[in-house]
Amino acid sequence: MITAQHRTLLQQYILQSDSLAIHQMLSQFSVTDQKQAKQVIARFLADRKICPVDSCIRIYTGLMQQNLNLYFNTFALACESLRNEPDFWHNLDLLHPIGLLFKSNRVYYRQTVIRTLSRQLKPELPVLLLFDVMQITEPRAQLVYLLEADSLYACYQLIRLAVQHDIEPAFLTKCTKQLLTNDKSCMPFYVREDIVNFITHYFNGVNVRYPFKRTLDPSLLSYAERTYDAFCKVIIPANRLKL
Numbered sequence: 001m002i003t004a005q006h007r008t009l010l011q012q013y014i015l016q017s018d019s020l021a022i023h024q025m026l027s028q029f030s031v032t033d034q035k036q037a038k039q040v041i042a043r044f045l046a047d048r049k050i051c052p053v054d055s056c057i058r059i060y061t062g063l064m065q066q067n068l069n070l071y072f073n074t075f076a077l078a079c080e081s082l083r084n085e086p087d088f089w090h091n092l093d094l095l096h097p098i099g100l101l102f103k104s105n106r107v108y109y110r111q112t113v114i115r116t117l118s119r120q121l122k123p124e125l126p127v128l129l130l131f132d133v134m135q136i137t138e139p140r141a142q143l144v145y146l147l148e149a150d151s152l153y154a155c156y157q158l159i160r161l162a163v164q165h166d167i168e169p170a171f172l173t174k175c176t177k178q179l180l181t182n183d184k185s186c187m188p189f190y191v192r193e194d195i196v197n198f199i200t201h202y203f204n205g206v207n208v209r210y211p212f213k214r215t216l217d218p219s220l221l222s223y224a225e226r227t228y229d230a231f232c233k234v235i236i237p238a239n240r241l242k243l
Contacts, residue, residue: 002029002036010037014044017055019062026070038074046081053087057094064101072109079116083125092129099134110134114145120186121149123228127157139165147175150186155179155195156231159202163225169205176200176208194235198224 006025013021022041026034045056060078063071082088102110114134121127127149131142139161146158162172176196179185185192197212202221216234224234 002033002040006037007040010040011044011050014041014051014055014059017058017062019059019066022059023063023066034070038071042074042078045078053082053085054091054094056082057088057091057098061094061097061101064098068101068105068109076112076116079113083117083119086124089125092126092133095130095133103135110136115148118145118149118154121146121151121154121157123153127154139167140171143167143171143175147178150182152187152191152195152232152235153228156228159199159225159231162203169203169207172199172203172206173208176206180208180210191235198235 009025010022013019013025026037029037045051045059051059056078060071060075064075098113099110102113114130114136117130118125118127127146128142131137131145136142136145142161143158146154146161158175161167176199179192179196182192193210193212194214196208196210197214197216198221200206200208200210200212201216201218202225220234224231
C-alpha cells in the first residue's frame with residue numbers, strides 16, 4: 001500500500017527530477033502498489049505548480065529508459081493532456097531520447113504516441129517537428145499519420161508534403177478513398193469531399209470516381225497552396241460553415 005511517506009518521497013523526487021530514485025522506489029513495490037504509485041506520479045507530473053512541462057518530459061523520458069513497458073501507458077495517457085499545453089510543443093526537442101527509444105522497440109509505442117499527439121491537429125502545432133523527434137522520416141509514413149490526425153490543417157500539410165516529395169498518384173488515391181469513407185471523422189463530410197475534390201484536381205494521375213457537387217475554379221488551386229488561410233478559403237468559402 002502506498003503510504004503518505006511514499007507520496008512525500010515521490011513528490012520530492014519529482015521536484016528534484018530524479019527519475020532513477022522514482023524507479024528504484026517502484027522496483028520495490030508489488031504490482032498492485034506499482035499501479036497505485038504510477039497514478040500518484042502521473043498526478044504530480046501533471047501539476048504545473050510541482051512540475052513544469054520540461055521537467056515532466058525529462059522525468060517520463062528517464063522512467064521509460066529504466067523500464068519502457070512499466071511506464072509507457074502512464075506516459076501515453078499523459079499525452080492526452082500534454083498535447084493541449086503550448087509549453088509542451090515549445091519543448092518538443094526534449095522528446096528526442098523518447099523518439100530514439102521508441103525506434104529501437106516495438107512500432108506500437110511510437111504509433112500510439114504520435115496518433116495521440118497529432119489528433120485533430122491545429123495550425124499552431126509543429127507537426128513536422130514532432131515527426132522529426134519521433135524519427136518518422138519516410139514521407140509516406142508522415143502522410144498516413146497526417147491522414148489519421150483528422151483535421152483540415154493536417155490535410156493541408158499532407159498536400160504540401162505530397163508536393164515536396166512527389167508522392168505517387170496511386171498512394172494519394174488511397175488517401176482520398178480513406179477521407180471519403182472515414183465515418184468516424186470529426187470533419188464534416190462536405191469538407192472531406194472538397195478536400196478530395198481539391199487533391200483530384202491538384203495532382204495529375206489521382207483517380208477518384210466520385211460525383212463531386214462543386215466545381216473548383218482552376219485558378220484557386222495555385223492560390224490555395226500559398227498559405228493555410230488561403231487553403232481554408234478555398235475548401236470552406238465564406239458562404240459555408242466553418243470548422
